[in-house]
Amino acid sequence: MAGYPQWHTASEQGPRARNADAVSAYAAAGAPGITFALADGVGDDPGAGRAAQTAAAAAARTPVADGPVTAILNAQQALRKLGGTGDAVLVVAMPFTGGYRIAWVGDARAYGWDGSMIRKLTEDHTMAEYFRTRRQPYSPRMEHVVTTSVRTTTAPEIGTTEVVGGGLLLTSDGVHKVLPPATIDGILADPSRAAATLVSTAIAMGGHDNATALFVEPPEVDVAAIVTEPFPTAA
Template sequence: MHRLTHGPVWGTATARGPRSVNADATAAYTDPSTGEVVFALADGVGDEQSAARAARIAVSTAVQVPASQGPAAALAAAQRAVRASSGGGDCVLVVASPFDGGYRVSWVGDVRAYAWNGDSLRQLTKDHTLAEYFRDRGHTPAPTMEHLVTTSVRTARLEEVGHAEAVGPAGLLLTSDGVHKVLTRSAMAELLRVPPQGAQALVDAALAAGGHDNATALMAEFAPSLPDLTTTPLPTASPA
């Protein structure tokens, strides 16, 4: 659990699940001169060490970009770093930074960001998947399409990056698909309504519900009740 002097408190949790490698990663960095913070969560593409490495590179690079430059600049920096890395790994990524009155978010792939008002969650991101592509065109996708991403850190063009802004929420939730494709949004909100539930409760619930993927969550909140949040700190993911 971490706190800014005049900013959000946040906590993270992750679990490898039944996979052989934990290819999720999350990071946060507070600029000591400004107090501004940047959050990032990545999900490596595949169950391999190269995917985990790409996710770690992406989040560690993204959070070093000043919040004043915005999450789009942070994601662009992460892309340059992943493309310059050896090994060919790839990942999907969501980057968020709080500002006076809310949060700004940029993403590629099927990681998600939700605004939290203390009672319910509102999804800010839209999955970049083959399933969403067909839904947007009035077709019913096959279940396997839910896991086929159409953008990633290594491959996305500038115009394909998603952007969103939430004004006025008490908090922000970032999740990998091992959480939000197992738990419904209402189930996640129900867990978060019960103090001191947070990131760890979501990860535990996803695995208990039969999740077959890495599960990772980052919860940030301005609400004064959050210091009681029980989570597992996670600077970056590590292989099994």
């Protein structure tokens, strides 16, 4: 679509019983740009998939002026209205002049892309990361135990950051916990195929989880200066 940054998304189920990842990209009429959200359901059951879809959609439809933290809290409200116990981790990116404001819970990640190398923008909310930053021992299993989630988080626990310039990559852990940074760098060299190749490569390299990626190419125009038109959700 002319005037919008080019973006690409892909997802594969892998050896799980179902794909509990979800992606949403939405721009309300008159809003300054597109909001992107990627959610990874906690578990391998239908409730996890519904939670991810609900969280991603609610986050993406949050007005850009409200910011990405509010987007995650809106996702939380949507999960509570949904009922049940389904939960998800989530990363949200909202445009501002020259870049994106980002918020996250759990181990969904955002990376910046300068055209040659990725830079990790988020820090995993996992038990492993908690002990790693405190120079304490941890087990491999702790890499998959999250300390925040959409359903359980409070506002002060939500991670925030921003990135100016370049491209943007959002991934579920089925991608970034399988592929080393150098492999991701090489794949992003072909932007139009990047999302699909990241996902298929992660599965081919033995990934045991759902694998999902959303790649936003570096914009040719200021993403926050765009006056948008109604735009369908991609999930």
